[in-house]
Amino acid sequence: MSPDGEVIRRIKPEKQGEVDVPAPVLGYIDEALKNVSRQGTMAWRLGGFPLDEVQVRAKTGSAEVYGKQSTSWVASYTEDYVVVMMVSQGGTGSGTSGPGIRKIWEALYGVRGDRVVPAAAAIPGTVPPDGLPRFGRDGSIMPPVREEER
Numbered sequence: 001m002s003p004d005g006e007v008i009r010r011i012k013p014e015k016q017g018e019v020d021v022p023a024p025v026l027g028y029i030d031e032a033l034k035n036v037s038r039q040g041t042m043a044w045r046l047g048g049f050p051l052d053e054v055q056v057r058a059k060t061g062s063a064e065v066y067g068k069q070s071t072s073w074v075a076s077y078t079e080d081y082v083v084v085m086m087v088s089q090g091g092t093g094s095g096t097s098g099p100g101i102r103k104i105w106e107a108l109y110g111v112r113g114d115r116v117v118p119a120a121a122a123i124p125g126t127v128p129p130d131g132l133p134r135f136g137r138d139g140s141i142m143p144p145v146r147e148e149e150r
Contacts, residue, residue: 001135003134003135004134005134005135005142033057033058033077034051034055034057036057036058036060037055037056038051041093041094042056042060042101044094045094045101045102046102048113048114049102049105049114050114050115053109053116054105055079056076057076057078058076059074059075060097060098061074062092062093069089069090069091070089070090070091071087071089072085072086072087072091072093072097073085073086073097074093074094074097074101076105080108081108083104083108085097085100085104107121107122
């Protein structure tokens with residue numbers, strides 16, 4: 001896309017493969033990742049967060065390279081969004097990346113304390129856009145234009 005939102009080139013996705021995972025297995029994994037936020041390694045960073053309203057699933061970790069500090073990472077998702085953070089040589093997953101991940105979830109859903117305030121959400125209504133954003137000449141990000149609005 002150009003900075004003003006004009007499509008320059010469409011890249012058709014190519015399916016590279018398929019993993020045959022039974023639905024019950026996916027459900028089990030999804031529930032397990034919810035528990036990482038409630039009682040696992042991300043729980044201490046999400047204390048007081050309204051997890052009944054915003055069901056954050058998470059996996060935390062650290063990547064090690066000989067001679068360097070561990071790289072912190074957290075991968076998380078809800079029904080609407082995916083948020084991933086990695087801090088090179090930052091230490092433990094939830095220890096370093098956890099606070100930033102929480103702040104992003106609070107902004108996306110408009111979390112104020114232990115409440116969700118949809119009007120305060122980064123995208124009101126907490127529904128992701130259907131299209132890509134447009135960029136102003138100054139670099140600012142503008143909402144995407146839906147096909148029916150063009």
